[in-house]
Amino acid sequence: MTARISPTADTRGPELQDLVAVVTGGASGIGLATARELHARGARVAVLDRAASDEPFLHIPCDVTDDEAVRAAVDTVVRELGGIHILVNNAGIGAQGTVEDNASDEWRRVLDVNVIGIARVTAAALPALRKAAAGGEGHAAVVNMCSIAATAGLPQRALYSASKGAVLALTRAMAADHVREGIRVTCVNPGTVDTPWVGRLLDAADDPAAERAALAARQPTGRLVSADEIAYAVAYLASPRSGATTGTDLAVDGGMQGLRLRSE
Template sequence: MELNGFVAAITGGGSGIGAATARRLALAGAKVGILDLNPGAGHFIKCDVSDGGSLDAAMSELAGAYGGIDFLINSAGISSVGTVEDNDDAEWARVLDVNVTGIARASRAALPYLRRSRSPVIVNLSSIAANAGLVQRALYSASKGAVHALTLSMAADLVGEGIRVCCVAPGTVDTPWVGRLLARTEDPRVRRRGSPRGNPRDAW
C-alpha cells in the first residue's frame, strides 16, 4: 500500500484501533493527524467529537499543516454495558452523541477538505455488535447499528461527488477498553483465551 502524499485524519487515534490504524497509514507513507482527547503518536491535535467547534478547528489545523485532508477515519467511540433496562436516558444520550452524532460532526467538519482531494474516503468504525446480538450491550449495539445505517446513507449522498464512504465492523480486538473489561472478570486469562473464538454472543 503506497500512500505517499495523502493526509489522514483519525478521530480516536490516541489508542486502540485508531492508534493501530494511524501507525499502519504512517508506515504506508501517509501524513496522519491524531484527533483525540488523549495524546497519540504522530501529529496530535486535541479534539472532542462531542464538540462541533473543536472538530472544525482540528480539521482546519490539520489541513493547514499538511495541505489538505484525503481520508477521514471515524474511530472515536465509547461503550456501555447493560441490558435495555440498565442504562438511563442520560447514558443513552452520552453514547449515541459520541458514537453516532460524533461521526456526523467529524464528517461535516472534514467534508470541505475532502471535496478538494483527488481520492477522498471516509471510513466509519462499527462493530460486530451491530449484528450479533451481544449480551449486556443493548446501548452499544444500538449505536453501532446506527453507524451501519448512517454509513449507507452517507455513501448514497456522497457517491455523486466521488467521495467513498465505507464501514468496518471488527470483532473482539485487544484494546485498552477490552483489557479493562477483562480485568473485571473472575479469571481474565481464561476469558481472554476464550472470547475471540467463542460464541459471538459472548464477545466483548
C-alpha cells in the same frame, strides 16, 4: 466522479504517499494501530484525540462531542497538512447491560460519541474531502468504525449495539449522499479486538482468564482479533486501490458474523 489514481500504479512510491489522513481516537488501541499503518503506507497522519500521543503524527487535542473543537481541529489539519484525503472515524466508547441497565444520560453520551461524533467530524471535513476528490490526486475516502454488534445480537450490549447499528446505517446513507462527489464511504465491523478497553473489561471480571477464553471461543478462529488486523482493513478501504468499493461494511471478526460451526 471517479478516482484518477491508477490502482496498479506503484511508481509513485507507497500507495498513500502525498495523501493526508485524519484518525479520530488515534492515540490508543485500534485508532493508534490504524494511524501507524496509514503512516507506514506513506500518508501524512493527523490524530484527533483527547489523549496525548508521542507518535510522529500531527496530534490535535479534540473531543468529538464538541462542535467548536471539531471544526477547529479540522481547520488545523487543513492548514498544517494542506487538506484531507482520508478520514477514519474511529473514536468511540463502549457500554454494557440490557435496556434496563443504562440511564438516559448514558444513552445520550454513547450516541453522541459513537454516532453523532461521526456525523460531526465528517460534516466538518466534507469541504476538504470534496476538494481532495476534485483535485489532482482525485481521492477522498471515509472509513467508519462499526462493530459485529451491528449485525449480531450480543448479550449485555443493548446500548452499544444500538449505536453501532446506527453507524452501519449512517455509513450507507453517507455513501449514497456523496458517491457522485467522488467521496467513498465504508465501514469496518470488528469482532472482539484485543485492545486496552477490552483489557479493562477483563480485569474487572471475576475470573479474567475464563472471560478471555469465553470471548476468544465465540469467534470461530478461537482467538481475539488484533488491532493491527483492523488497521490493515481500514488501510485497504481508505486506499485508492479500493476505488470501486463504497457503501459496504467489511467484517474482521474471526468468522463470527457468517460462520456457524458444529460443536466438536
